[in-house]
Amino acid sequence: MAALADEEGMHLDVASGGELHVALAAGVGPARLVLHGNNKSEGELRSARAAGVGRIVVDSHDELDRLERLHAEDGRVPAVLLRVTPGVEAHTHEFVRTGQDDSKFGFTLSTGVADAAVERARASAAVDLVGLHMHIGSQVFVARFFAAAVEAIAPFVAASGLPELSVGGGVGVAYVAGEEAPTISEWAAAVRSACADAGITARVTAEPGRAVVAGAAITLYTVGTVKDLAGIRTYVSVDGGMSDNPRPVLYGSGYETFLPRAPTAERPRTVTVVGKHCESGDVLVRDAAVPADLAVGDLLATPVTGAYGHSMGSNYNKVPRPPVVFVSGGDARLVVRRETHDDLLRFDL
């Protein structure tokens, strides 16, 4: 995925030393990487500085302390943005809402903490402060929240005189029928006009993630058990579940389903698609519309699983993770192999 994004000319956010390692191993030029995180370790900062990442998005005074210690060791001066919490509550699930004052991320704008951070970073020999950053949350549908965040931060951007502003990511995607999401271009146009209206002259960058990749993937399962509870519901059990897609359990997220053998078939039957894990909460699709003839052995697909699926996967119940296959123009290419039972023992000593 990192190599693909790079080939497409995008820059990449990395949110941990592990993601940094993967991006560098994929051949992504370090200057095209942006390091994020509310608790970057000294080791992670050391690796990012040594690699020469394009930007470090500084999240706290403790992080500035660490950067100053590292500067004393080797004299490197990374280009940084400061992450500001603009005090805007985006209408999305609280677990992925990040722009409000009550957040573990960033320097708070409303209390003056962000002012003090800019002052400190400007005066510090350990960093080259080139701009500001904000990210109000993920799966945000309403352009007005982005505009509100831009408006909230605009006077601060102007007062700082800094040449860069990252508006983060978070543009929502449609998962289920009836949801309507803006395209990236529509979102970008809304953000650009909000910036223009707010008089922002800094170079504006953005970090859409989900909107780039979510729709690019589908997950395929095999139906193993169908339990019909007359008058209650029908459970359709598949050979995966919360280990390959924890989003429904974490956020109550919805998905659609279809049968690849009959993708355009009518879907008059309502069932609950569940995984194979040892929890009743292991639900993938609560009210799935499926064809009337769905049967054991069918392949069942959930679309729009390209974001926060594979990357959030686990081996809960020692269920091996599925492979990842890239498909283009009728060709299929295995890019992450299926895990084996032996893989589950790989780290045990």
Ligand SMILES: Cc1ncc(COP(=O)(O)O)c(C=O)c1O
């Ligand atoms: C700082 C930052 N930027 C961008 C993103 C991407 O968000 P999304 O995938 O919702 O576009 C995230 C997601 O967590 C983030 O934390």
